[in-house]
Amino acid sequence: MSTRAGIVVTGTEVLSGWITDRNGPWVSARLADLGVDVVHLTVCGDRPADLLAQLRFLASEGVDLIVTTGGLGPTADDLTVATVAEFLDRPLEQDPAMRQTIETVIRTWRQVPDGIALPSSLEAAIDKQALVPLGAQAIPPSGTAPGVAVPSSDTLPAVLVLPGPPHELQAMWPVAVRTAPIVDAIAGRVLHEQKTIRAYGLSEPDLAVTLLDAESEVPDLADVEVTTCMRGGELEIVSRFDGHAANIYNRLQDLLLARHGERIFSTDASTIDDVLVGRLNGRTIATAESCTGGLVAARFTDRAGSSAYMLGGVVSYSNDVKTGVLGVPAELIDRLGAVSEPVAAAMADGAREVIGSDIAVSTTGIAGPGGERPGKPVGTVCFGLSIAGRETITVTRQFPGDRDSVRRLATTAALHMIARALEDG
Incomplete structure (x- = not known):
């Protein structure tokens, strides 16, 4: 079985519909690129009890990795790190090197030279953002909020804590997935090939008939996982399979082209x-x-x-x-x-x-x-x-x-x- 992961997007503004979640789908796609199966993607508000419930649920589902986004700022409602520490039963401790990194970023942004004291409110905010669970690895920030990678234990999954602003999260991702806790958590992943066919003017019911016929015409088709999505008038047909099933997929693609070739405009994931x-x-x-x-x-x-x-x-x-x-x-x-x-x-x-x-x-x-x-x-x-x-x-x-x-x-x-x-x- 491949590595399984769950994603928790935090933020009352997302839960309430004030802004559209961009992090969940992006992280899910990146995990899929790594050969990790995302089995749950949830959204919860900035309430520690609700986040704790989501973390416990995902742990009960047997995931190997949980990725959280949001809640890493300096304000009182940014409590993701503290909640993750409670979930993992790890005390919070100050990371001196990360504290210095955050302070340097703040001084640069605010143009405050070294040797000049920062306001007490900023010092408190830096102290808060430099707290990490015991045994965790801090991830340098792309903004002011560092990420945190916490290793798994015998009973609990690894947790990767990332910031909410999409540009910060995406900039931090390459470093985050190379931290030791995350490398260990996804070590058992199985890399799949993924192929995308795009069609225009092809309905899902018509495709469903073809896929039903394919079950009898293409041996071992069950080894190819096929999902479809209608988006903006175009039908996306996404197939995932292990390397040994490449010939099975090729036969499926040939069948789709034979039946619907006039409507298929891309077999290599190219967009219109x-x-x-x-x-x-x-x-x-x-x-x-x-x-x-x-x-x-x-x-x-x-x-x-x-x-x-x-x-x-x-x-x-x-x-x-x-x-x-x-x-x-x-x-x-x-x-x-x-x-x-x-x-x-x-x-x-x-x-x-x-x-x-x-x-x-x-x-x-x-x-x-x-x-x-x-x-x-x-x-x-x-x-x-x-x-x-x-x-x-x-x-x-x-x-x-x-x-x-x-x-x-x-x-x-x-x-x-x-x-x-x-x-x-």
Whole structure:
């Protein structure tokens, strides 16, 4: 059996929904990269009794490692280290070297030279953050809060305590997983291969039928763990397996390609963004967006080096901008409405002309919750794609869900529309 781990994300702000948890999924993915199976991921508020209950629960589940995030600050409600020490029945002790490290960070940030006394409140905060459970290894901070790695015992798992701010946690991770307590805790891990196939336009029920058939067509398929997730209109098929099952996975992949090859756009975990940039092949692109409000352009510019192909975009939310900037004929909008394929085509052509790109894509639609028209319900989005040397193409799609969902699905659809056109060309 591989090494098992549990994750406890602490923070009332996360539990209450004020902020979205980014640490739990990130830590889970990194542990999976190490060959560690994450069996539980929980969230609790800044209450010692609740955290203690979570720690005891995970220990009862037989995990080898517990990772906690958050609760390492200097304030009174930051009690993770003290609670972990209570859980492990280890007294807290001052780590002199870590105390000096924290003080140096504080003096640097506050520009307080050595030899000048810090305020008593800061001294108390430093003292608090330099406390570690007996026998634990302190991990140097990337901010002001150090991490703590506590070794396992005969009856209790190892515990890795990390800070809450995601950038601090991620910066500390490489050092944390190389500490002796954590290396020992995950020594029994089994490294798995993980493969990701991505499809667009493939439903989970259709995939379920194929996977059911695969159980009889692919011998020993049970040796491959397959999970699926619908995300932003795309279906991710993630398979994990030991090295000996590689041939079994290859047969499964062949079956999926045979059944759904037209909808599968990646078998190597590449995203549609990766695929599309590869197919641009030196060509430049621009956007003209109404209902998506710049989300398509944002997907392009999220990538480092996007200035090599992304020239710019126009958020033509009002009809005046469609006509005045993109050159869409006013009579076209008056006659057909802004949400129409001819207007989408004119927007794409106008963007390519105004910005000077090789390719331009446009979106115009009704994201909701209001704005529906006869024959054009909420969720209607028209797309235009203008490529130099080709006839402009258009398509109309209907997307389900609320405003946010419609906009996100339309953004993904625009990227797939471009990628498919470039593949065909």
